[in-house]
Amino acid sequence: MGSITVSNVGKAYKHYPNKWVRFVEWIGLPSAEPRHKLKWILQDINFTVSPGEAVGIIGMNGAGKSTLLKMITGTTQPSTGSVQMQGRVAALLELGMGFHPDFTGRQNAVMAGQLLGYSMEEISRLMPEIEAFAEIGEYIDQPVRVYSSGMQVRLAFSVATAIRPDILIVDEALSVGDVYFQHKSFERIRQYRKQGTTLLLVSHDKSAIQSICDRAILLDAGVLAMAGDPEAVMDFYNAKLADHQNQTVKQEVTATGKIQTISGTAEATIADIFLIDEEGRRIEVVDVGQPITLRVLVTAHCYIERLIFGYGIKDxxxxxxxxxxxxxTNQALDNVEAGSSICFDISFPANLGAGDFSIQTALCSTDTHLVNNYEWRDLALVFSVVNISKPNFVGVAWIDPIIRIVRT
Incomplete structure (x- = not known):
């Protein structure tokens, strides 16, 4: 089993005012003052990935995610600190990295396998499986330059995971290509995780991070902004996306031990939120398929030209x-006066599977909180669904099928 230890890692690049200054420094002429400035991409990054653990790395473009992965895999050296890894590593970073465009897919697979430490005997034995998993057909013997981006990902992933690695590192490459292969790839990742592979995943896919990873790490402007439970980190990241506004972002630990993220300008806030049944009684436990109403009471603390309410049900x-x-739903509220109170009633059948669910809410001016985020609240309400009146089923949704069977 593999492990990763990142200690005080930083990466800086030299910035010169012009190419002649760079040349003068290169030839070693003495100078009383430094001829370059350091531009830090990453600073003071510390974390450990334990054997068998899955950790996701998230952050906006330019946060330093790819640079960090390159230092972890050894393709770039850190300016400060160190990276230590134990175990055999397979990495899928930039699309097609290491593939020669004039060689065939088969030839590139052989070379990539050798770089991963496979012997020629292992490569020959694994090649039928690599071909079968990649599913690129006769293109395996065509030059890589004629491949689509999705085909390159298929082949690269198939080679990198032909043998279960101790450590698997995956960048955004899997976001390229068709949905079918993405599902197929993540299923292999899940299988390897069960067998003990340590995973480091960089992705903007919230569902992938939350469904696969044990922890998440948020990089922001080159520093480690937050690490912890994937849902809490993703909620904080979502709040940071609107950070150009005059808003506050706070996190609180709820009675259940979960971290709740609340962000926004507080120009409008939720005063109360609860579920009621058909008789108008407050409830916290819901039967599968039961008609319920989500009631949300909102207070406007100043004049708001346009107010939008949004909600989401999370598993x-x-x-x-x-x-x-x-x-x-074309129900925007215009010209909301300061001090106004608004009641939003959302009625629906609870066609959910048995389990615990939460409600997230948003008060903004458009269909996204990135423009005017008055309040975004995760874990605004937590409730449970139990199956009292329906046949047993699995999953998070009650679809109530009609199954017809015809024997001939």
Missing amino acids: RLGQVVYGTNTDL
């Missing part, structure tokens, strides 16, 4: 089962 892993808002 226990923090993945959104369903969400919508009053912009999408």
Whole structure:
């Protein structure tokens, strides 16, 4: 089993005012003052990935995610600190990295396998499996330059995971290509995880991070901004996306031990939120398929030209089962006066599977909180669904099928 230890890692590049200054420094002429400035991409990064653990790395473009992975895999050396890894490593970083465009897919697979430490005997034995998993057909013997980006990913992933590695490092490459192969790839990753592979995953895919990873790490402007439970980190990241506004972002530990993220300008806030049944009684436990109403009481603390309310139902892993808002339903409120109180009633059948669910809410001016985020609240309400009146089933949704069987 593999492990990764990143200690005080930083990466800086030299910035010169022009190419002649760079040349003068290169030839070694003495100078009383430094001829370059350091531009830090990453600073003081510390974390450990334990054997068998899955850790996701997230952050906006330019946060330093790819640079960090390159230092972890050894393709770039850190300016400060160190990276230690134990175990055999397989990495899938930049799309097609290491593939020669004029060689065939088969030839590139052989070379990539050798770089991963496979012997020629192992490569020959694994080649039929690599071909079968990649599913690129006769293109395996065509030059890589004629491949689509999706075909390159298929071949690269098939080679990198032909033998279960101790450590698997995957960058955004899997986001390229068709949905079918993405599902196929993540299923192999899940299988390897069960067998003890340590995983380091960089992705903007919230569902992938929350469903696969034990922990998540948020990089922001080259520093480690937060590490912890994937749902809490993703909620904080979502709040940071609107950080150009005059808003506050706070996190609180709820009575259940989960971390709740609340962000926004507080120009409008939720005063109360609860579920009621058909008789108007507050409830916290819901039967599968039961008609319920989500009641949300909102207070406007100043004049708001346009107010949109949105909500999402999340499962226990923090993945959104369903969400919508009053912009999408053409029910925006215009010219909301300061001090106004608004009641939003959302009625629906609880066609959910048994388990724990939460409600996230948003008060903004458009269909996204990135423009005017008055309040975004995760874990605004937590409730449980039990199956009292329906046949047994599995999953997070009650679809109530009609199954017809015809024997001939």
